[in-house]
Amino acid sequence: MKNKIIGIDLGGTTVKFGILTTAGEIQDQWAIATNILDEGAHIVPDIIESIKHRLALYKLATSDFIGIGMGSPGSVNLETGAVTGAYNLNWKTTVEVGKAITEATGLPFFIDNDANVAALGERWMGAGENQPDVIFITLGTGVGGGIIAGGNLIHGVANAGGEIGHIVVVPEDGFDCTCGSKGCLETVASATGIVRVARQLAEEYVGASQLHQAIDSGQLISSKDIFEAAEEGDTFALSVVDKVSFYLGLACGNLGNTLNPDSIVIGGGVSAAGEFLRARVEKYFLQFTFPTVKKTTKIKLATLGNDAGIIGAASLAL
Amino acid sequence: MKNKIIGIDLGGTTVKFGILTTAGEIQDQWAIATNILDEGAHIVPDIIESIKHRLALYKLATSDFIGIGMGSPGSVNLETGAVTGAYNLNWKTTVEVGKAITEATGLPFFIDNDANVAALGERWMGAGENQPDVIFITLGTGVGGGIIAGGNLIHGVANAGGEIGHIVVVPEDGFDCTCGSKGCLETVASATGIVRVARQLAEEYVGASQLHQAIDSGQLISSKDIFEAAEEGDTFALSVVDKVSFYLGLACGNLGNTLNPDSIVIGGGVSAAGEFLRARVEKYFLQFTFPTVKKTTKIKLATLGNDAGIIGAASLAL
Numbered sequence: 001m002k003n004k005i006i007g008i009d010l011g012g013t014t015v016k017f018g019i020l021t022t023a024g025e026i027q028d029q030w031a032i033a034t035n036i037l038d039e040g041a042h043i044v045p046d047i048i049e050s051i052k053h054r055l056a057l058y059k060l061a062t063s064d065f066i067g068i069g070m071g072s073p074g075s076v077n078l079e080t081g082a083v084t085g086a087y088n089l090n091w092k093t094t095v096e097v098g099k100a101i102t103e104a105t106g107l108p109f110f111i112d113n114d115a116n117v118a119a120l121g122e123r124w125m126g127a128g129e130n131q132p133d134v135i136f137i138t139l140g141t142g143v144g145g146g147i148i149a150g151g152n153l154i155h156g157v158a159n160a161g162g163e164i165g166h167i168v169v170v171p172e173d174g175f176d177c178t179c180g181s182k183g184c185l186e187t188v189a190s191a192t193g194i195v196r197v198a199r200q201l202a203e204e205y206v207g208a209s210q211l212h213q214a215i216d217s218g219q220l221i222s223s224k225d226i227f228e229a230a231e232e233g234d235t236f237a238l239s240v241v242d243k244v245s246f247y248l249g250l251a252c253g254n255l256g257n258t259l260n261p262d263s264i265v266i267g268g269g270v271s272a273a274g275e276f277l278r279a280r281v282e283k284y285f286l287q288f289t290f291p292t293v294k295k296t297t298k299i300k301l302a303t304l305g306n307d308a309g310i311i312g313a314a315s316l317a318l
Numbered sequence: 319m320k321n322k323i324i325g326i327d328l329g330g331t332t333v334k335f336g337i338l339t340t341a342g343e344i345q346d347q348w349a350i351a352t353n354i355l356d357e358g359a360h361i362v363p364d365i366i367e368s369i370k371h372r373l374a375l376y377k378l379a380t381s382d383f384i385g386i387g388m389g390s391p392g393s394v395n396l397e398t399g400a401v402t403g404a405y406n407l408n409w410k411t412t413v414e415v416g417k418a419i420t421e422a423t424g425l426p427f428f429i430d431n432d433a434n435v436a437a438l439g440e441r442w443m444g445a446g447e448n449q450p451d452v453i454f455i456t457l458g459t460g461v462g463g464g465i466i467a468g469g470n471l472i473h474g475v476a477n478a479g480g481e482i483g484h485i486v487v488v489p490e491d492g493f494d495c496t497c498g499s500k501g502c503l504e505t506v507a508s509a510t511g512i513v514r515v516a517r518q519l520a521e522e523y524v525g526a527s528q529l530h531q532a533i534d535s536g537q538l539i540s541s542k543d544i545f546e547a548a549e550e551g552d553t554f555a556l557s558v559v560d561k562v563s564f565y566l567g568l569a570c571g572n573l574g575n576t577l578n579p580d581s582i583v584i585g586g587g588v589s590a591a592g593e594f595l596r597a598r599v600e601k602y603f604l605q606f607t608f609p610t611v612k613k614t615t616k617i618k619l620a621t622l623g624n625d626a627g628i629i630g631a632a633s634l635a636l
Contacts, residue, residue, distance in 0.1 A: 133475050147576065149479070150470045156578025157451050158614035161467070166575045166608040169489075171568050179608035250489050254572060257484045258465065260474025290484040290497035296476035 002063065005317045006051060006107075008070040009114070009309030012036070012088035015047055017054070018310030022066065022318065024125040028058060029310060036090035043089060044097055048104040067108035068101060069316030071117025071309050075159065081111045110316035114309060116153055116162060119146025121312030122265045126304040131262035135255050136302070137164050137248075139270035143186040143193070149259055165190070167254070169247040188247045191270055194223040198240045209236030227273040241273075241280060249284020256285065256293040267302025274301060320381065323635045324369060324425075326388040327432070327627030330354070330406035333365055335372070336628035340384065340636065342443040346376060347628060354408035361407060362415055366422040385426035386419060387634030389435030389627050393477065399429050428634035432627060434471055434480060437464025439630025440583045444622040449580035453573050454620070455482050455566075457588035461504040461511070467577055483508070485572070487565040506565045509588055512541040516558045527554030545591040559591075559598060567602020574603065574611040585620030592619060 004027070009016040011034060018029040032050050035042040055062070074086030081098015083091065098109040112120070119136035128134035132151040138144045145164030147154040154161040165186035166179050174183020175196055187193050202215045211229040214221055229237035252264045264285075266278060282299040289297070304311060322345070327334040329352060336347040350368050353360040373380070392404030399416015401409065416427040430438075437454035446452035450469040456462045463482030465472040472479040483504035484497050492501020493514055505511050520533045529547040532539055547555035570582045582603075584596060600617040607615070622629060 131475070133472075133479075149467055149472045149474075152468045152470065154451075154467045154577055156467075156615075157449065157580040158578055158610050160578040160608075160610040160614070161451075161576070163575050163578070163608060163611075166611075167572045168568065168575070168606045171487075171564075171606070177608075181606060181608055184608075246489075250486060254485045255576065257481050257486070258479070258573065258576065259472055260476055260478040260481070262475040288486045288489070288499060290478070290481060290495075290499055290502075292476050292478040293481075293484075296478070297474075 002066045004060070004065045005314040006065060006068040007310035007312070007314030008047065008068065009117070009313055010034070010043070010047075010070055010072045010089070011114070011309075012073065015043070015050070016306070016310050017050065018307070018314060019054075019058070019060070020311065020314040024311060024315070026307065026311070028054070029307070030054060034089065036088075039092055040086075040090040040095070043091075044095065044100045048101060051105060062106055065107055067110060067317030068105065069110045069117070069313040070097065070101075071114040071313045072097065072111055073114055076111050076113050078112065078155070078159070081109050083111070108317065112153065112313075112316060113159075115144035116146040116155075117312040117316070118267065118308040119148060119162070119265075119312065120153060120315045121304055121308035121310070122267060122302050123148050123312075124315045125311050126308060127265045127300040127302055128263055133259065133261040135164070135259065135261045135264045137252070137264065137266050138268035138302075139189055139191070139266065140268040141191055143190045144268075147259065147261075149261070164251065164255070167251045169250050185247060185251045189244055189251075189270070191223040194226055194240065194244050194270065195221060197243050198226055198237075201240055201243060202236070205236050205239070207235055209234050211240075212236040223270055224272075227276065231276055241277070245277065245280035246284050248281045250288050252281060252285045252299060253288025253293075256289045256297040260293055261297055263298040263300045265300045265302050267304075267308065271301055320384045322378070322383045323632040324383060324386040325628035325630070325632030326365065326386065327435070327631055328352070328361075328365075328388055328390045328407070329432070329627075330391065333361070333368070334624070334628050335368065336625070336632060337372075337376070337378070338629065338632040342629060342633070344625065344629070346372070347625075348372060352407065354406075357410055358404075358408040358413070361409075362413065362418045366419060369423060380424050383425055385428060385635030386423065387428045387435070387631040388415070388419075389432040389631045390415065390429055391432050394429050394431050396430065396473070396477070399427050401429070426635065430471065430631075430634060431477075433462035434464040434473075435630035435634070436585065436626040437466060437480070437630065438471060438633045439622055439626035439628070440585060440620050441466050441630075442633045443629050444626060445583040445618040445620055446581060451577065451579040453482070453577065453579045453582045455570070455582065455584050456586035457507055457509070457584065458586040459509055461508045462586075465577065465579075467579070482569065482573070485569045487568050503565060503569045507562055507569075507588070509541040512544055512558065512562050512588065513539060515561050516544055516555075519558055519561060520554070523554050523557070525553055527552050529558075530554040541588055542590075545594065549594055559595070563595065563598035564602050566599045568606055570599060570603045570617060571606025571611075574607045574615040578611055579615055581616040581618045583618045583620050585622075585626065589619055
């Protein structure tokens with residue numbers, strides 16, 4: 001009986017796999033290391049091998065599955081299943097991922113980019129409560145996101161929809177972004193962006209603060225250090241968290257004013273700061289939204305952690 | 319043969335009607351005055367009477383039509399066809415527009431808010447070139463809009479999607495907005511908002527400018543005066559248009575970064591400034607977007623003018 005799905009979360013360090021029911025329940029999950037040697041030529045064969053091995057182990061046949069879904073870095077072709085520009089996989093050209101996996105397994109294959117797939121996961125089985133309108137923001141090394149509106153993932157005309165990290169929140173005198181613009185959300189709300197904001201504010205800060213002293217004495221600090229210091233009441237760290245929350249609240253507020261989703265879900269490594277961060281983002285979100293959005297769009301924390309990828313990937317096959 | 323649609327654009331001054339083919343061609347159009355006396359009790363009966371009168375005049379039967387679509391001010395209920403809070407129609411409570419029109423004509427009835435319907439019109443038969451991803455911004459007394467993404471109008475969880483006028487573009491020290499927030503696009507890019515920006519900039523301006531003199535001597539100026547002076551080379555007026563274009567470019571840029579539509583179409587009375595305004599908005603749009611969006615999302619002027627409403631309304635019935 002066809003009632004299972006394989007979800008694959010392809011990353012630069014590991015490839016995560018899940019066997020899920022069509023109801024979104026993870027029945028088995030495993031991971032393999034991503035072998036990026038030889039221009040990433042081993043990655044797709046390794047994935048195929050691992051799927052075959054596990055299906056044999058669990059005594060499952062491909063006829064038990066409705067399909068395979070994958071989240072991938074780089075630029076994905078939704079129709080052909082090809083991936084281009086996945087530099088962290090060492091893929092220098094276009095790789096026909098979908099074609100290879102379908103040929104080897106005989107199963108229908110679906111793909112989308114990793115941030116969109118994580119958004120689908122949080123929307124389906126996580127904080128998004130399977131609502132038709134959910135926005136997901138992931139705060140990590142970079143800032144990414146995915147937008148589900150009216151029940152559909154929004155791709156835009158060139159598959160660049162949902163690039164929430166490049167919403168400009170500092171229109172004047174912002175930091176340079178890797179994308180070529182200035183003042184993008186990513187420059188002030190990614191893990192490195194938060195440290196950048198701290199260094200900027202440190203120049204003007206006068207007062208007692210261990211964190212401030214650490215920066216001035218040339219110590220390397222992380223966004224985690226900043227949140228920990230803030231939770232312990234360090235005044236300077238609190239001012240950094242407040243500024244970052246202002247930027248996040250502005251971006252979330254304008255997403256709310258534009259799309260009025262049921263929820264904006266914050267995930268990624270930085271969201272480990274939890275309610276401490278969420279409440280501050282919400283404060284500014286409420287400052288920047290008009291009444292209907294204030295009342296109906298919620299700011300939430302992601303709940304699935306690393307599983308969002310395999311769950312969202314699996315949902316592509318539904 | 320059922321191959322026609324009736325499109326209705328309900329406004330506070332006039333009700334516009336169109337008889338369209340399913341291909342979007344306007345075959346006939348007419349308008350009646352909106353009679354807002356007696357708490358707007360005459361409006362729906364007048365609409366029904368006018369439709370019946372015209373169908374008789376044109377020797378058409380209701381069996382020639384697939385349905386009726388309407389754009390309305392206020393808050394609309396997409397399922398029931400009811401309208402609430404349409405204060406410019408003098409409607410103090412909920413009015414069952416859809417029920418009354420369906421009962422009187424026997425035709426299926428579809429409704430959406432006026433800005434969304436204008437967006438559908440520009441997308442279908444206007445500058446949007448019937449692409450699945452189009453954003454429409456109307457610059458008039460207020461700033462409104464509508465978002466079509468993945469082929470669907472985006473309503474959000476409480477029907478407040480597409481409120482582009484309430485995107486915050488001045489996060490600090492912005493003007494008060496009627497919505498309760500500060501710094502909304504509407505406060506700096508509506509007809510009155512543009513004048514407000516001019517008055518603010520006038521306080522700091524030093525130089526020769528007829529427009530500046532007019533403001534300082536207490537003359538009433540309009541946004542049209544500002545654009546005309548700018549086109550004639552008035553330095554102060556050019557600085558006002560530049561500032562307004564900066565705000566519009568920022569809002570359009572972030573809409574592009576978020577949704578990557580095929581085009582963002584600018585309409586409404588202020589857009590009469592034409593290419594003079596569009597080119598300046600585009601300049602800032604290109605400053606605030608990342609490469610894929612720069613390359614694939616276009617800034618366009620609306621082409622349908624006042625007909626966008628009846629055309630978009632008709633498209634609801636398709």
